[in-house]
Amino acid sequence: MIGEAVGTAGAAAPAVEQAGAAATAVAPPTVITTVTPVGGAAVVRPVPEADPAGLHPDDLPDGLVVADQHGRVVCFNAAATALTGIPADSALGRPITEALPLQHLEGCPWWQVTDPYGGLATRTGQPERLLLLPGGREVLVTARYARAGGRTGPLHRLVVQLRCPTARQRAERNHAELIATVAHELRSPLTSVKGFTATLLAKWDRFTDPQKRLMLETVDADADRVTRLIAELLDISRIDAGRLELHRQVIDPVAAVRRHVQALVAAGQPEERFRILVSDRPLPRLWADADKVDQILANLLENAVRHGAGTVMIEVEPTTAGPAQGPAEAGAAPPGEGEEGIAVTVSDEGPGIPEESMGRVFTRFWRGNKRGGTGLGLYIVKGLVEAHGGTITVGRAAGGGARFRFTLPVATPEFMRG
Numbered sequence: 001m002i003g004e005a006v007g008t009a010g011a012a013a014p015a016v017e018q019a020g021a022a023a024t025a026v027a028p029p030t031v032i033t034t035v036t037p038v039g040g041a042a043v044v045r046p047v048p049e050a051d052p053a054g055l056h057p058d059d060l061p062d063g064l065v066v067a068d069q070h071g072r073v074v075c076f077n078a079a080a081t082a083l084t085g086i087p088a089d090s091a092l093g094r095p096i097t098e099a100l101p102l103q104h105l106e107g108c109p110w111w112q113v114t115d116p117y118g119g120l121a122t123r124t125g126q127p128e129r130l131l132l133l134p135g136g137r138e139v140l141v142t143a144r145y146a147r148a149g150g151r152t153g154p155l156h157r158l159v160v161q162l163r164c165p166t167a168r169q170r171a172e173r174n175h176a177e178l179i180a181t182v183a184h185e186l187r188s189p190l191t192s193v194k195g196f197t198a199t200l201l202a203k204w205d206r207f208t209d210p211q212k213r214l215m216l217e218t219v220d221a222d223a224d225r226v227t228r229l230i231a232e233l234l235d236i237s238r239i240d241a242g243r244l245e246l247h248r249q250v251i252d253p254v255a256a257v258r259r260h261v262q263a264l265v266a267a268g269q270p271e272e273r274f275r276i277l278v279s280d281r282p283l284p285r286l287w288a289d290a291d292k293v294d295q296i297l298a299n300l301l302e303n304a305v306r307h308g309a310g311t312v313m314i315e316v317e318p319t320t321a322g323p324a325q326g327p328a329e330a331g332a333a334p335p336g337e338g339e340e341g342i343a344v345t346v347s348d349e350g351p352g353i354p355e356e357s358m359g360r361v362f363t364r365f366w367r368g369n370k371r372g373g374t375g376l377g378l379y380i381v382k383g384l385v386e387a388h389g390g391t392i393t394v395g396r397a398a399g400g401g402a403r404f405r406f407t408l409p410v411a412t413p414e415f416m417r418g
Contacts, residue, residue, distance in 0.1 A: 063139075063162030067096040069148075069155060071117055083162050084133055096158065102141060103132045116145055121152045130165055140165045177365055181374050185229055189222035232376050236364075239383035246289040246387060248411070253286055253293070253342050254278055257314050260297050269305060279317035284340045287411045292384045299377045300346040300404050308348025308401050319343040319407055341390070341409040347397035361394045381406075 057064050063080030067073050073096050076088040084100065091099035102110040110131055116123075126143040133139055139162050146157040196215045200207070207215070238244040254276075261274045286293075304312045319341050353361060360366045362382040365375035385392045390408040397403035 063160075065091070065096065065100055065160040065162065067158040067160075069157070071095050071097070071158070073099045080162055083139055083164060085135075085137070096160070100160065101134055102139075105130065105132060107132075110141070114143070116143065116158050117155055121147075121154075124151065128163075138165050139163070140168065174364060181365060181376075182229065182233065185374055186226060189225045192222045193219050229374065232374060232380060235380045235383070236376060239380065239387070244383065244387045246292060248287050248289055248413075251286050251288055251290045251293060253344060253408075254283065254316050256290070256293055256297055257316060257344070260294070260301050261314070264301060264305060273305075273310075273312055275311055275313045277313065277315045279315075281318050283316065283318050283342055284410045286342055286408060287413065288388055288408055292388070293408070296381050296384050296406065297344070297346075299381050300406075303377070303404075304346055304348040304350075304402070308350030310349030310399065310401070313345075313347050313397075315343075315345040315347075317343050341407050343405060343407045345403065345405040347399070347403040348401035349397070349399040350401040352396050352401045353394065358394055362392070 057075055057077035058079070060077055060079055063083045064075060064077045065073060065080050066075035072093055073091050076086075076091040076099070078088075080086070080091075081088050086099065097109075097111040104110055104113070114126055116126075123145060124147075125145050126141070128140055128142040130138055131141045142161040142163075144159045144161075145155055146159065147153040148156040196219050200212065200215060204212075235244070257276060261276065264274070265271045301312065301314070357366070362378050364379045366378065367375040382392055385406045385408065388408050389411060390406055392404065392406040395403045395405070
């Protein structure tokens, strides 16, 4: 005997809304069920239909599994099948504890521990945690309970959200790598500061004034190194959060380039190593954050000096900027296709960057060699350029070395136009 029933899972709405931002976008589907006795057991085959807006549970990027008040699966979307390897047909109508057998990392059954249908009546769900599927596959699981008659009523719908743990694990690895890198970079200057200050405090009278000055200058340089590292970490935090503030003003990019070259010469680099080429065409006035532009130039020039060889060439020319890559800046005209801008190219005659590494140059922790550094500089440079609405690229210079080129749009505010 075959019976058919038609109903609407309206009560599932609160649970679906709590399953995450993705789940909230999908209205509770109309469910058409066919109950067929198979071997003495009733098998329910729910078929979720698209809501009036055209959305469907299969459109969700995360896995969505919904069980009714009896614990039987009434929704098992395509993402859930992709994450678990469990076909929807084999899950629908079965008890969720059998259709989705989850285990803690220690091996004990998760459903036995959580017991959503027999546990505390005041519980509204389970926080996200990493669990195991059959075969050892890992999955991030969040559960939400929709109760009839309020927070303490019987469980009416159980909504389980499944997510791939890869992104979270990658973030955790990046976090651990950042901590290890920072700890390593801090250890050397702090050891130096501690050593010199302890020596001066204990044996001040034994040193001549030139010796004292040398040690204090070393402490000062190491303190600057720590300050730069902290500034890098703050920049990364602001770039990742989209909270990087730009204090724009009119700047002269050519003067900025010359100032940085003079600083490198004063630090001991031969003046003839640098060659500045400025286009004959008029350069537009640049409306940008002077400190951030200085930071971009300093990083690119120091990289060329430290890792390159031969002549370091800096070219400055007007250009047509492309579409903005970063957020629009308040008070500035939004950069767009065809807007005026400037392009700065820094190239050297060193060994260059291997072709296979060019795609990773602007990622966190990339270092061209093992000669120290955090590997954060070019990642920050890219963030600073894009915050201005510009672009940056890397390639091979004519002499075989590395070639970095960044463009910045003029971005002149309306009140300065005319």
